[in-house]
Amino acid sequence: MKAENLIIDGRHLLFRCSDAFRELVADGVGTGGVYGFLSAASRVHSRYGGKTAVAWEGKGNFRLKLYPHYKKKDEVDPERERIRSEMTRQQKVLEKLLHVLGVDQHWGVGCEADDVIGRLAHTAAGTVVIYTGDSDLRQLIDPEGRITVVSPGFKTDTAYAWADVIKRHGVPPTLLAQLKAIAGDTSDAIPGAVGIGDKTAATLLNHYGSLKAVLAAAEAEDALWPETPRRCKLIKEAADNIRMYYQLTRVRRTLPCRKLVGARDQKAVLEKFKELKFRSLSYPAELSALLAMGGPK
Numbered sequence: 001m002k003a004e005n006l007i008i009d010g011r012h013l014l015f016r017c018s019d020a021f022r023e024l025v026a027d028g029v030g031t032g033g034v035y036g037f038l039s040a041a042s043r044v045h046s047r048y049g050g051k052t053a054v055a056w057e058g059k060g061n062f063r064l065k066l067y068p069h070y071k072k073k074d075e076v077d078p079e080r081e082r083i084r085s086e087m088t089r090q091q092k093v094l095e096k097l098l099h100v101l102g103v104d105q106h107w108g109v110g111c112e113a114d115d116v117i118g119r120l121a122h123t124a125a126g127t128v129v130i131y132t133g134d135s136d137l138r139q140l141i142d143p144e145g146r147i148t149v150v151s152p153g154f155k156t157d158t159a160y161a162w163a164d165v166i167k168r169h170g171v172p173p174t175l176l177a178q179l180k181a182i183a184g185d186t187s188d189a190i191p192g193a194v195g196i197g198d199k200t201a202a203t204l205l206n207h208y209g210s211l212k213a214v215l216a217a218a219e220a221e222d223a224l225w226p227e228t229p230r231r232c233k234l235i236k237e238a239a240d241n242i243r244m245y246y247q248l249t250r251v252r253r254t255l256p257c258r259k260l261v262g263a264r265d266q267k268a269v270l271e272k273f274k275e276l277k278f279r280s281l282s283y284p285a286e287l288s289a290l291l292a293m294g295g296p297k
Contacts (some may be wrong), residue, residue, distance in 0.1 A: 001148065001159060004126030006050035006293075007117050010105075011057055011087075012132050013037055014094065016152065018087040026277040033090040034097065035278055040152075042289045047157075048129040048150065052293040054098055055116040056091075058108030058258065063248050070248060071188050095260075097272055102264030102294020106257045115252040121147050122253040136180070136188075138165050139251055141173040170202030178211035181246035182235070190245050193238035200227055204235070211246060215239045262294045 017036025024032035045052055063070045098105055108116045114136055121128045121140050128147045130137055138149050143162045151158045158164075165173045182201035184192025192201075204214045207226045217225060218235040225232050235242070266287070273282045280286060 001129070002049040002127075003129040003148065004050050005120075005124045005128045006045055006048050006052045007120050007124075007128060007130045008041055008044065008052065008054045009113055009117060009130070009132030009134060009137070010037075010054040010091075010094075011113055012134055013040060013152070014087055014091060015083065016040075016133070018083050018090060022083065022086075026275075030086050030090065031093075031276050031278075033087050034094045034276065035281070037094055038097070038278075038281060038290060041293060042286065044131050044150075045293045046289055048131070050127075050129060051104075051295045053104045053106060053120055055113045055120065055257075056095075056105060056107045057113045058111060058116070060110040061108075061112055062110055063112070066244060066247055067190075069189055073189065093276075097269065099260060099262055100265040100268040100272070101290055102262035104262050104294075105260045107260075109256040109258055111252060111255045111257075115255045116257045118251040118253040119255060119257060135169075136177070136185075136249065136251060138169070139173045139176040140253075141165055143172075170198065171205050175205045175210075177249040177251065178205055178214075178246060180249040181211060181242050182214070184245070185249060188248065190248055191241075192245060193234055193242055195234045196231060196238075200231055203227060211242070215242065264291060264294050266291065 014033050014037050017040060018033030021032025021036040022030065024030065024035055041052070095105060106116045106120060114134065117130055117137055118140055121130060130140065130147065130149045131152065132149065133151050138160050141147050141149055141160060141162055145161060149160045151160065162173060165176060169176055169179060171179050179198065179201045180190065182193055182204070183196055183198045184190050203226055205211065208214045208217055214235065218232050218239065221232060269287070270282055281290065
């Protein structure tokens with residue numbers, strides 16, 4: 001599968017690599033996240049092709065104003081927090097390297113990387129592969145097959161097209177954010193309606209066709225309601241919260257973002273690789289593959 005555009009979820013891939021290569025250091029400073037990201041991105045580009053863009057989180061997030069508990073965990077994992085802290089330092093190094101590799105980078109303005117990716121995928125000319133483990137972005141997949149979301153795996157990647165989302169989540173991509181609003185999303189600390197799971201949410205959405213119609217049916221206590229009366233009551237009682245959760249789960253496609261156009265500089269790349277002791281990435285074949293991410297000269 002080859003695409004004309006490759007969009008990488010920067011923070012997600014960097015976290016995976018910071019964890020996997022945590023032992024890699026240069027002069028006592030961790031470099032594994034940067035090394036792993038570049039190695040993985042090069043491999044992903046070789047596999048899926050396309051002009052590469054990397055999306056990052058921006059400053060501020062409108063979702064936190066709507067719901068302050070968004071993405072906050074009740075229990076803090078010290079090791080996970082350590083990795084995140086170290087990853088933030090390495091991200092600054094990586095951003096500079098991606099720039100001189102010629103890769104365009106985008107940051108959200110008051111929004112998340114998800115919304116940046118939504119905008120990039122929506123406005124891109126031609127086919128798009130989005131590389132991320134975030135299931136929220138599967139809502140961007142279109143029935144025509146222009147946009148594919150690829151989730152990284154330990155051994156093999158999993159590519160999601162329209163039918164794959166239906167098989168995995170029980171609803172088409174257009175209803176995925178609505179399903180998460182009803183059933184919740186533990187990864188983002190969104191509780192959903194108490195007592196309503198993915199299966200029930202999928203049944204309701206497939207029956208009524210939209211979140212708005214589900215909530216209207218619960219309010220009217222529709223005689224054709226496909227679930228138990230108890231679940232009708234649960235949906236009705238949680239309606240206001242569900243509407244608010246939908247503002248959290250829905251990926252925006254028109255929000256502003258800040259762009260840094262890549263400026264390829266092979267000499268600067270090699271100097272930084274030498275400083276970081278990335279000898280293997282400096283070999284001609286590996287370096288050529290990395291530079292190819294920025295597109296033709």
